[in-house]
Amino acid sequence: MVKALMARNFTPEPGARQIATISSGNYREAVHLLQHAENDYYELLRNWLNYIFTQNRVALQEWIEHVSNAKMGRENQKQFLRYFINLLEHTVRLQFMDRSQVAFSDEEIDFAGKLQKLANLEQMQLIVEELDNACYHIERNANGKMLFHALSIKLQYIFRNRPMPV
Secondary structure (H helix, E strand, C coil): HHHHHHHHCCCCCCHHHHHHHHHCCCHHHHHHHHCCCCCCCHHHHHHHHHHHCCCCCHHHHHHHHHHHCCCCCCHHHHHHHHHHHHHHHHHHHHHCCCHHHHHCCCHHHHHHHHHHHCCCCCHHHHHHCCCCCCHHHHHHHCCCCHHHHHHHHHHHHHHHCCCCCC
8 A cells, every 4th residue: 555655646755654554454534644644644643742751831732733723624633633643553563463463664663662651551541532532523614723732731631540520
């Protein structure tokens, strides 16, 4: 799939790998996602988690502004969240499989290894549930700024292994 995306759609290899992973091998969906993909999801995710862990509120606010603006759009927001879910799935797979069997770049595999140290299986499950929930709300026209603010706060609690206040 990666080779086909690179040859037919002139997609650079890192982008083709991301799209192939997000689309789970569905070429038609991959082509659709390519039409809406304008961001490097790995870089977006790395920055987001960095701002969450370092509690850099100013940078986190700027990141949320960027992700929730109209230029990024709802399809890109959903793709980004699906990319994060796929990364978490591969993080779990890396515990039991060889690195060569995972369809991510070396940089993303290293990042998944770091995630594995930061979150246990139960925490990853909670994160996936929150990301799925966020996708659901994006599809129903949730306010992007509020959604990503709330999601950032929830992720802080999950990574710290603390219960969320009611």
